[in-house]
Amino acid sequence: MKATKLNISRRGLLAGCLATPFVSMMPNVLMPAHAAETVKLQFMYPVGVSGDINTIISGMIDEFNATHDGIVVEAIYAGSYDNTEQKVITSLGVGEPPSLWLPINSSLQTFLGLDALEDITEQAKSDDIYDDFIGGFLGTAISSDRLYGLSFQPSTPVLYYNKDAFAEVGITEAPETWDQLFETAKALTVRDGEALKRWGLIIGGGWHDWMFEGYCRQNGLVPWEADKVLWDRPESVEALAFWKTMVDAGCMAPASTWQGSANDFMAGSTAMLYHSTGSLTNLRTSSPFEVGVAFMPKRKTWGASQGGGPIMIAKKQSDAQKEAAYTFARWMTNTENQAAWSRATGYLAVRKSSWEMPEMQAYLTEVPQAKVAMEQSAYSGAFLQVPAYSKAREVLKSAIDRTLAGEVQAEAALVSATDEVNREIARVLRRQQRG
């Protein structure tokens, strides 16, 4: 008796196993209603700063999925900003882009050149986007008065400093001008004979071109226009020459990496660090000393370029997907989520209403460092929004590196970099005109 029962169940099991692949291939047949309602979205995002950002974003997406029937967002962590952009562009090439992605704001013209972006101006205008988003942040997703994304994680570089190290040498205030920065960096550098024990200053490598654009702005120059870069101007040459002076004086590291520089700061291997405000929470909570945050020192004026980027929505997808994608992008940038995201990372909340929330006010009282980047953002603008920005960045980084390594003079490096990039921009624009 027992045996018979077992046989039947075995047979049933076998039939079930055989049927499973076929059943799973026909969800529309078995569950037509469900299939019609659920919209699936892919969202590609990078991690651009120091800290466990990935866990925070995937937590947000889980929460969105749990609270939104009919929309399933698949989170695809795609690496760095560059990796993410390459994956999106490759999938655009085969005509199957993800529904949404989160690139660096500089890539706006690149994606517009591929006709990849959904114009969300009207939707945003009938919503509260234009009223509640901070204008300077939303502006980085606007081209010719049309809006192509919702700012999600704007940032600027800030000056992080080790307060213990400052106390050691009797400095109480963060430097406010380039000259003070130089003096402070010299005072903070520690050497044991020839061997370096602590740098005065590290400018986060890999994104040092971003910091460099800040230096140009501090010296009164926005070093690019819609169709060219202006790195050969005296303001820019002077900025690079200033870096070289600090490197030659032995108080600033000639080269570093993005994650490595954050680790060096936390380990006390550098007393000051230029890094993204998006790294604030990690640097503040992981360093065994008190972390100070200040504006990047000025020359003629305060100045910074905005990093981070907007969530963009693909043009090539169904209307249902576009609508769901907007719902998701809108949710990621709503008042509560932006406030929580800002507290968890250090990125700047994009909505005025987020900053007014009691939780945010309490946080700013407790962590006044978080206010610095927000205040500095009043002096900031978009970062290198030119066609071929990716090549432009590499060429500029190479010019800076070669100058700091002593292979070439600042002016010669910047003049040849400007020529090379402007030729490249002209080439890309020629192509866009033919197309």
Next chain:
Amino acid sequence: MSQNLGRIQRKEMLLAYALLLPSLVFLAAFTYWPIVRSIWFSLNDVLLGDPDIFWLGAENYLRLLNDRLFWKVLGNTAFYTFTSVPLSIAAALLLAVALDSKLRGMAFYRSAFFYPVMIPSVAAGMVWVFLYAPGYGPINEALTGLGLPRLDWLYDSKWALPAIVIMSIWKYSGYFMLILLAALKLVPSDLYEAARLDGVSAFDRLVHITIPMISPTLYFVIIIGTLHSYQIFDYVYVMTQGGPADSTNVLTFYIYQNGFQYQDIGYASALANALLIFVLGLIGLVSLTLGRRVHYLGER
């Protein structure tokens, strides 16, 4: 009779083609077709992510000739090949000769020297980033211990490429050692015995017996090593991203940068064709110089 033979031959031919077909299909789809396409793309303006292409003629190749970075990258690739290949094969040869004995524990040493080959290259790259770290890296600690100056290694444009060469020697010499060990087993031991009776020194035995006897294998290893060396991409990607100041940018990485980072598939294709010519040139150089000196056992 001859008709019958012809039929058999035809049958065998058919079978041979049938057996070759699967690999031919793969070769055609993934090797020859891409080469043809890259030649076509190199003559056009092709943007990754955009289906439209525009005829340019030779423009991409003219750009290449005027591209300062291309020449630097070509120089870096040549430097890497001409240092890492001879050094890792020399190290492999010495290891193989040293480990070609019947003493106890040799199997352990052979495995130990082969071990780096088995480590995935990305993991190996990350480990060496740590080893080379200027502040706390063990290599700098060791240099200090020996009273030598510390180096910035991967952060120094003069030392970054040599640092990758050193790591490649560590990574690949175990592989070459294994192949050379197998060849050493085939060298008749009476040659060594005769030499020893005549009082020939160990160094002379290496130069005049071992190397000529294993020259076909050495030649093979040099070809394989050369092919490996221009394919280097993973270490550059993981350890330096071509920096600092493009000092570690090599051809494969530069192709990747242009094609995928800058979306410039046309120019990347022109570079890929330059790489093809570079490799053919290298292999030609090796076969014309060393290939003629190879001594095959039993050959007159």
